[in-house]
Amino acid sequence: MSALSATCPAKINLGLSVLGRRADGYHEIVTLFQAIALFDTLRAENAPSLSLTCDDPALPVDERNLVIRAARALQEERPETRTRGARLRLTKRIPAGGGLGGGSSDAAAALVLLERLWEVSLAPAERQRIAGALGSDVPFFLHGGTALGTGRGEIVHPQPPIPERALVLGFPAFGLNTPEIYAALDAPLTLQDGAVTLSRFYGKLAEGNDFSRITNDLETPAFARRPKLAFFRDALLRAGAEAALLCGSGSSVFGLFSGRDEAEQAAAGAAGWFGDWTVVTAVTVARGVRVEAAG
Numbered sequence: 001m002s003a004l005s006a007t008c009p010a011k012i013n014l015g016l017s018v019l020g021r022r023a024d025g026y027h028e029i030v031t032l033f034q035a036i037a038l039f040d041t042l043r044a045e046n047a048p049s050l051s052l053t054c055d056d057p058a059l060p061v062d063e064r065n066l067v068i069r070a071a072r073a074l075q076e077e078r079p080e081t082r083t084r085g086a087r088l089r090l091t092k093r094i095p096a097g098g099g100l101g102g103g104s105s106d107a108a109a110a111l112v113l114l115e116r117l118w119e120v121s122l123a124p125a126e127r128q129r130i131a132g133a134l135g136s137d138v139p140f141f142l143h144g145g146t147a148l149g150t151g152r153g154e155i156v157h158p159q160p161p162i163p164e165r166a167l168v169l170g171f172p173a174f175g176l177n178t179p180e181i182y183a184a185l186d187a188p189l190t191l192q193d194g195a196v197t198l199s200r201f202y203g204k205l206a207e208g209n210d211f212s213r214i215t216n217d218l219e220t221p222a223f224a225r226r227p228k229l230a231f232f233r234d235a236l237l238r239a240g241a242e243a244a245l246l247c248g249s250g251s252s253v254f255g256l257f258s259g260r261d262e263a264e265q266a267a268a269g270a271a272g273w274f275g276d277w278t279v280v281t282a283v284t285v286a287r288g289v290r291v292e293a294a295g
């Protein structure tokens with residue numbers, strides 16, 4: 001295999017419920033993941049050693065980057081690949097720190113790409129386990145489309161695709177710290193057993209393609225820190241969004257619209273009111289990471 005390229009979608013959460021804090025410090029959640037058409041690209045070709053370059057100079061390209069960590073995890077699992085290298089090139093379009101899973105999607109892509117490049121193959125359960133160890137959102141991107149996430153989000157239950165929806169995404173200039181947002185929930189929470197009921201609830205919403213009742217428990221601590229996030233969400237609701245919500249643990253906010261034209265109009269309005277935010281439109285997609293030969 002000479003050169004390969006992967007497209008790595010972003011995600012939103014069509015609802016996120018936190019059940020409680022676990023003994024390992026993570027939080028038990030139920031969420032409905034949805035892949036969207038906003039893509040990073042990761043290219044890989046054989047090389048004597050492992051290296052990563054990225055068009056965003058703000059991102060580290062060493063062992064702090066999940067792409068490198070994914071490569072190392074694969075080498076750990078398949079010792080015969082430890083002598084292999086790869087030149088990896090990452091093109092970022094998904095804003096970092098927005099709760100859109102960009103880094104997680106890139107990591108899932110690195111796993112699948114390097115399996116192909118180094119001619120090893122992991123069993124699906126093995127791939128899923130390695131992905132989950134890299135980060136709670138990484139396993140979702142191996143499936144993509146629409147999927148329920150349980151546990152800390154790493155247990156993925158694929159759902160039938162929902163009909164395409166248009167959305168507006170707003171990125172503020174500030175980020176939010178995921179561990180801090182989760183930790184702020186600690187005081188009122190104990191681990192409760194509501195996962196089955198909540199999974200059914202989200203499953204039904206997806207089936208009925210009606211998201212008007214979705215909520216995200218992480219909004220309370222996020223909005224307390226950054227009230228502007230709530231103003232942006234409310235602006236999207238006033239512009240006719242069926243639902244508007246914080247993406248994961250933030251800091252971006254999305255609104256769901258009935259069609260692309262409605263979304264474009266709402267985006268133009270929001271961009272006018274929130275001058276220092278980046279506002280874009282996107283659509284949902286029924287896919288995850290996809291690898292093909294690079295031209």
Ligand code: C5P
Nearest residue numbers: 025026027029135136152153178179182
């Ligand atoms: O799994 P990941 O590395 O993406 O998680 C980052 C941090 O977010 C964790 O260290 C933890 O503080 C918090 N987290 C959590 N519960 C989850 C997912 C993430 O508390 N379900």
